[in-house]
Amino acid sequence: MPYPVVDAHRLIGPIPFDDLPEDPRPDMARLGIGRAYVTHSLSLHSDARAGNEALLALDDPRLVPVPVLLPDPPGPRWSGAGPTGAGWSGAGPTGAGPFGCEAGRDVPMVRLCPARHRFDLTGPSALRALAALGVPAALDLDETTPAQLLALARELPGQRVLLLNPGYRRLRAIAELMAALPNLWLEIGTVNTQRGVEWLARRFGAERLVFGTGAPVMDDCGPRFLLDHLDLPEADIALIASGGGLL
């Protein structure tokens, strides 16, 4: 089907527990994925600052940076969002912003790892940082809980969230969240029980679903094939492929 495909969730960089490619572009090309929102593996597994720095140094329009946000970093506060997302308007003497390094470009989305990185998703620092950035936040369902997501929505009603790696075993809980939170979008790469994606699309609309894989750690071949074979109208498939109503 002739629609552009954007993978909302890919990694770039070395993976500590498997022999996987560091550069996502060859697999993207092979599978017909034109653009990917990427987070650097160093930010997830080693040093958020170093990973974000490496990520934001990339200069390829096929790779859209999604830096990892650690709340309450040292240095002056973020100055707020521009029309295309958040921007760093100037570093103080320490040179550090919310991504732990001097970010010289806008970012359309940030990644949060409250469990891995040991902060409270609805704590004052995280709320302040998210409010200042004003961009969507992507996080794994395993990094949070439905209750925390509900609390986040109460504190920041306008905060957009992309829920990553929801899996296939929690459709009931996910459906409750999607019904309760209009600003919640769902990555479909791990929604791989029989006709699970269609079940969600019928209930919430294709605009709430986002194609993403988590590759190379997670599979991209199966989800990419599923995308082309969804039992949905072509316009809905194209919408999911381009990021739903979020990206």
Added chain:
Amino acid sequence: MILDAHGHLGPWPDFLIPDQSAEGMVALMDRLGVDAVGISHLVAVGAGAEEGNRLAFAAAERHPGRFGVWQVYNPHQRNPLAASGVWGVKLHPDVHRCALDDPRYDPVWELGLPVLAHGQTDSPWSDPERFVTVARRHPQVPLLLGHAGLWPHGFARAAALVRDHPNVHLEICGSRMTGRWVARLAAAIGADRVVYGSDACFLDLRIGFGRVALAPLTDADRALVLGGNLARVLRAAGVLPEGHLP
């Protein structure tokens, strides 16, 4: 020929499966060109082996040639097993909490039909090492190591463990399997020892099939994985006559 070694029908209590039906499965099979899927009913894997097996046979009868039956044997229920008209026996050591090499499974090995068993790295019930134990005791019984051990950190180990036991094949369905790992396993153990399964309806047939369809395999290896290997195993066991689907 495209044969899916690992399918299920019916509900599972742990989570919602939007489409559990045989009819839905056949519709997807037709769309993808999957000739047949080997099924065990999830009721049989769960609490009711005999009833679940009856449901699997009923589905196979409603859709002749499209479903092979992996009848479930529960060692605590000691349910009767059919000696013919099936692809073989499905064992789930983790759900039934009986280690794969436990003597309570002896009626299965004595039957001699192919066996598809849940395999899970590091599990006390179904670690791939237990497949090696069974393979040594019963080299005449074809064994499919379900999920290739399930967890990515165990895939290479599963391949290494069974490499020298030709009656064991790696069946590759699972939510943690990737197209890259399918290709790696084919390289590690030989494409002739890797068998496609989807776990549908537990998992989506399109994802399981698509993973192999888009995996970085040669076309020849892909054909072996997608059906050539399983056809050979089933024909050798006499449960898939030449030129005839079940």
